[in-house]
Amino acid sequence: MELRMAAVKQLGSFSLSVDFTLVGERTGIFGASGSGKSTLVALLAGLQQPDRGEIVLDGEPLFSSSKSIDLPAERRRVAVVFQHPCLFPHLSVKSNLLYGLRRCLPENRVTDFGLLVEILELKDLLKRGVNLLSGGERQRVALGRALLANPRLLLMDEPLSALDDGLRFQIIPYLKAVSEQFGIPYLFISHSLTEMRLMAEEVLVLSRGEVVERTSSEQVARSRMGQSKIGYINQLNLQDACSSGDLFSYRWGDDRLLISAGSDEKQAVFQLSSKDIILFRKHPEAISARNLLKCNVAGIFTSGNRVGVELACGTNRLVAELVQQALEELQIAVGSEVYAAIKASAFRRVRGDGR
Numbered sequence: 001m002e003l004r005m006a007a008v009k010q011l012g013s014f015s016l017s018v019d020f021t022l023v024g025e026r027t028g029i030f031g032a033s034g035s036g037k038s039t040l041v042a043l044l045a046g047l048q049q050p051d052r053g054e055i056v057l058d059g060e061p062l063f064s065s066s067k068s069i070d071l072p073a074e075r076r077r078v079a080v081v082f083q084h085p086c087l088f089p090h091l092s093v094k095s096n097l098l099y100g101l102r103r104c105l106p107e108n109r110v111t112d113f114g115l116l117v118e119i120l121e122l123k124d125l126l127k128r129g130v131n132l133l134s135g136g137e138r139q140r141v142a143l144g145r146a147l148l149a150n151p152r153l154l155l156m157d158e159p160l161s162a163l164d165d166g167l168r169f170q171i172i173p174y175l176k177a178v179s180e181q182f183g184i185p186y187l188f189i190s191h192s193l194t195e196m197r198l199m200a201e202e203v204l205v206l207s208r209g210e211v212v213e214r215t216s217s218e219q220v221a222r223s224r225m226g227q228s229k230i231g232y233i234n235q236l237n238l239q240d241a242c243s244s245g246d247l248f249s250y251r252w253g254d255d256r257l258l259i260s261a262g263s264d265e266k267q268a269v270f271q272l273s274s275k276d277i278i279l280f281r282k283h284p285e286a287i288s289a290r291n292l293l294k295c296n297v298a299g300i301f302t303s304g305n306r307v308g309v310e311l312a313c314g315t316n317r318l319v320a321e322l323v324q325q326a327l328e329e330l331q332i333a334v335g336s337e338v339y340a341a342i343k344a345s346a347f348r349r350v351r352g353d354g355r
């Protein structure tokens, strides 16, 4: 996919002015509320017109003020999944899905309905009215309908914001799986850094209507660590759960971690804040934290008045957060050996079954 967008749009006192080319299959548009994300989506999808500029997708101009081109939304083959899925309330799941297929010219109907239904796990819901679905199920139907129209580009505008945390992490694997399976590139638009890190590697950062940074989602997370109340969030995929007294023990690479919020599911994804990792230069004698990992310092970065210490624990990586004074006192440098202590209660389970 190659998307070129150079466009200007004035809305009252707000002005959007962007100029970028994207070639990646999964790109994030990250920005605070009011930065212009939805306006950008509307211009790309043909729901609003730029005042001037060019939008070219895979060599085809969707909009060009100089050539007086403005392809109508239905001919752009740019699908949008919004925060609140706009489904037909009186129709069943199947009819809502088939609506997507009907919007597609017969020669473009390449998305396999059965496979899509299988990947989105909608088979048992096909006959149900959409009003009887949960928020996550509705969003899966909206996604399926968008994909059945066989778009060249899928725009996901805060598709997870209306969902609670549990559902949000359940939906993310579906979003990625369908894009991969059907080879449909997407732009993932969100103000949530956690979502962004899970959905896109390359990110355009939008601020006051302009792209102010083009970087990786990982870099955005690191650079914002110092200003964030919750710190840098480490995401851990853990396996082979087994109970260990009141706790659960999981395999994490060559190590095992003891976690209080575990369950019987064999695999799970947990989050751990950089603020919840305490570093020692020497093996501590007796500590209450249930996890003590021997690590090497693989990197050090600063963010505001905080220092991020990237720890290599075998093949795994963790980011711990310190104040500068602690870094100096402990004489931590790249290559140092350190011990990381983590309480069993510091892990937050976000998803079971390892999907």
Ligand SMILES: Nc1ncnc2c1ncn2[C@@H]1O[C@H](COP(=O)(O)OP(=O)(O)OP(=O)(O)O)[C@@H](O)[C@H]1O
Binding pocket: 011, 012, 013, 014, 031, 032, 033, 034, 035, 036, 037, 038, 039, 040, 191
């Ligand atoms: N029709 C309009 N007239 C005037 N101002 C508008 C209009 N539409 C949007 N705006 C303003 O443009 C700015 C960008 O809006 P936009 O919805 O694109 O932001 P956003 O980044 O998507 O925000 P959010 O994450 O809150 O949805 C906002 O300040 C908004 O108030």
